[in-house]
Amino acid sequence: xxxxxxxxxxxxxxxxxxxxxxxxxxxxxxxxxxxxxxxxxxxxxxxxxxxxxxxxxxxxxxxxxxxxxxxxxxxxxxxxxxxxxxxxxxxxxxxxxxxxxxxxxxxxxxxxxxxxxxxxxxxxxxxxxxxxxxxxxxxxxxxxxxxxxxxxxxxxxxxxxxxx
Amino acid sequence: xxxxxxxxxxxxxxxxxxxxxxxxxxxxxxxxxxxxxxxxxxxxxxxxxxxxxxxxxxxxxxxxxxxxxxxxxxxxxxxxxxxxxxxxxxxxxxxxxxxxxxxxxxxxxxxxxxxxxxxxxxxxxxxxxxxxxxxxxxxxxxxxxxxxxxxxxxxxxxxxxxxxxxxxxxxxxxxxxxxxxxxxxxxxxxxxxxxxxxxxxxxxxxxxxxxxxxxxxxxxxxxxxxxxxxxxxxxxxxxxxxxxxxxxxxxxxxxxxxxxx
Numbered sequence: 001x002x003x004x005x006x007x008x009x010x011x012x013x014x015x016x017x018x019x020x021x022x023x024x025x026x027x028x029x030x031x032x033x034x035x036x037x038x039x040x041x042x043x044x045x046x047x048x049x050x051x052x053x054x055x056x057x058x059x060x061x062x063x064x065x066x067x068x069x070x071x072x073x074x075x076x077x078x079x080x081x082x083x084x085x086x087x088x089x090x091x092x093x094x095x096x097x098x099x100x101x102x103x104x105x106x107x108x109x110x111x112x113x114x115x116x117x118x119x120x121x122x123x124x125x126x127x128x129x130x131x132x133x134x135x136x137x138x139x140x141x142x143x144x145x146x147x148x149x150x151x152x153x154x155x156x157x158x159x160x161x162x163x164x
Numbered sequence: 165x166x167x168x169x170x171x172x173x174x175x176x177x178x179x180x181x182x183x184x185x186x187x188x189x190x191x192x193x194x195x196x197x198x199x200x201x202x203x204x205x206x207x208x209x210x211x212x213x214x215x216x217x218x219x220x221x222x223x224x225x226x227x228x229x230x231x232x233x234x235x236x237x238x239x240x241x242x243x244x245x246x247x248x249x250x251x252x253x254x255x256x257x258x259x260x261x262x263x264x265x266x267x268x269x270x271x272x273x274x275x276x277x278x279x280x281x282x283x284x285x286x287x288x289x290x291x292x293x294x295x296x297x298x299x300x301x302x303x304x305x306x307x308x309x310x311x312x313x314x315x316x317x318x319x320x321x322x323x324x325x326x327x328x329x330x331x332x333x334x335x336x337x338x339x340x341x342x343x344x345x346x347x348x349x350x351x352x353x354x355x356x357x358x359x360x361x362x363x364x365x366x367x368x369x370x371x372x373x374x375x376x377x378x379x380x381x382x383x384x385x386x387x388x389x390x391x392x393x394x395x396x397x398x399x400x401x402x403x404x405x406x407x408x409x410x411x412x413x414x415x416x417x418x419x420x421x422x423x424x425x
Contacts (some may be wrong), residue, residue, distance in 0.1 A: 015200060024277040041316045062169050070193045071200065073278045073285055073314075073321060075180045077173030084169045127181050128329040130282055131349075162331040 006163030008071050010048055010055065013154060014064060017044040022071050035135045039113045043150045045083050046109065049090035050097050051158060061087040078123055082116040104147050109147045114140035136141040186313070187298065194316035201276045201287060201319065203299045267381050268274035269303075269418040270294060275319060282349060284324035286310075288417060291318045299379055301420040307374060307385040307408030308332065309417050320419075324411055325386065326351055334386050337350050345371060345386055345405055353414050354387055356403035361394045363401060381420055 017040040023035045045064060048056045064082025072079065089112060090097065097105065117136040124130040157163075180186045217228075272294075290296050292315050302309040302322050310330070314321040323330050324347070331346040334356070341363060343356040359365065369389040375382025380415035387405040394401045 018197070019204045022201060022276065022279050023207075024204075024279045026208070034279060034282070037279065056167060058165050062173075067197050069199055070190055072280060073283065076186055076190060077175040077176030077180075080171035083172050084166055088166045094306050108275055123177065124282075127177070130328060133282070135281065 002144045006158075007055070009157060009161055010052075013044050013048075013157070014041070016034070017041045018067065018071055020107075021068070035138040036142050037139060038146045039116070039139050041079070042083060042086055042113055042116060043109065043143055043147060045111065046053040046086055046090050047151060050094050051155070053091045053094045056087065057091075058084045058087055069073050074120070075123065075127055076123050077121065082119055085119075086112050086116060102151070105151070106144045106156065110140050110144040111126050125156050183340075191292070191316040193367075194314065194319065194321075198319055199314065205276050230237065234387060241295050259348055268421045270296070270421055272296075272302075272320075272417055272419055274417065278321070282328075284310075284327040284347070284349070284351065284411070285313070286322050286324065287319050288322055288419070289319060290419060291316050291320050293317055294417055296320045300422070301373075301380045301384070301416050303384055303420060304408055304409045304414040304417045306414075307387065308380065309409045309411065309414070311379065312419070322417070325407060325409070326354060326411060331357070332380055332386065333374045334371045335374040336365060336389075337372050337385075339364055342374055342376070343371075348404075352406060353390070354405040354407060356389075356405060357400075359392075359401045359403050361398070361401045363392075365389055365392050365401070365403055367391060381422070 020040040021037070041064065045056065045061055049061070061083040062080035065078070065083040066076060068074070068079035068083070069076050095109065100108070114137065117139055121130070121132055121136050125132060176186065270290060272288040272290040272401045273287045274286050278285035278287070288296075288302075296312060296315050298312055298315055300312045308325055310322045310324040310327075312320050313323045321341060325332055325345070326347040326349065328349040330345050331344050333342070334345045335342045343359055345354045346357050347353050354371075356365075356371070360384045367389055371389060373380045373382055373384045373386060385408045387407040390404045390406045392401055
């Protein structure tokens with residue numbers, strides 16, 4: 001993930017994803033809207049690993065996770081292992097994933113985000129007895145819905161700046 | 165490789181949940197990522213600024229009038245306070261107990277909200293540099309707000325009293341009955357724990373911090389009792405308390421700095 005050869009674009013997109021991930025719902029709006037937040041960081045990491053598996057590895061995904069832990073007030077290491085899991089699957093199957101249609105990719109995104117949200121809820125429940133709710137399906141659904149948009153935008157920038 | 169990272173994560177998570185070893189690491193990372201927090205909060209800041217600029221004369225006049233009325237009311241009650249303080253001091257001397265020192269406070273502004281829906285935490289714009297320390301109590305103009313759970317150089321994270329993982333030792337102002345007020349995950353409700361069904365609590369009682377446990381200073385209002393429900397088969401009464409602090413509205417909060425002599 002060195003800044004040369006378009007590494008800055010990867011870093012910039014990750015920073016943007018983190019800002020989107022911590023933007024909060026205005027106080028005057030209904031707070032349940034907060035459940036509808038897609039897993040922006042996971043989507044961006046998934047995109048870069050799928051397109052450029054040699055640029056973003058497990059360790060960098062884990063380090064990105066550390067920053068996410070602090071921003072989202074999760075225990076250190078939690079987002080790291082979740083992102084590393086997503087990275088592993090994207091890296092293992094990137095040739096197949098690129099061949100998939102958008103609808104199939106959306107399905108994969110849904111399953112990956114659902115899995116990581118389940119893991120997160122499990123750890124939070126053990127750590128702080130936060131409890132369970134069906135709300136954890138919402139980020140997976142929303143991530144699935146915004147994936148085509150994320151893909152188009154990032155792919156366009158990637159091709160324009162020839163990041164390889 | 166993945167298994168190795170999972171193991172490292174598991175060790176980090178369990179270390180963090182049981183010890184305070186990782187706090188310096190967290191605060192270093194928090195300092196690094198704090199620009200992102202400021203960016204995420206900027207739409208609201210810009211909104212506030214624009215609101216100030218485009219405020220009409222009429223709005224400003226109304227606001228000014230409101231503030232003047234508040235100043236009058238407050239200065240009136242502070243006159244009485246001086247009197248009461250002295251009387252209290254004398255009574256304490258008569259009883260031979262120690263005089264209470266006034267707490268010093270630090271004004272902080274809200275610069276972010278932890279976005280996860282099932283947790284109630286905010287970010288304030290004062291950190292180690294301003295003297296904020298872990299565990300300090302945070303209040304707003306109406307009552308107890310929360311406590312500091314993470315500090316970096318420029319910001320700090322506050323766990324609100326309504327978060328499900330938060331609890332604070334309290335007493336009923338009217339009769340001194342002690343209890344624990346635990347967060348319920350809802351912004352408008354706390355629950356008192358282990359209240360016997362015979363306890364003398366009625367709707368409207370003021371609940372304040374008891375100072376037991378040493379983390380929160382004594383005597384700050386926490387909330388008013390909303391309802392006490394006694395189910396015939398239960399061994400404890402269910403008491404719900406409405407927090408006095410404006411947990412979802414306050415833009416400015418006060419960090420209580422304990423005086424170390």
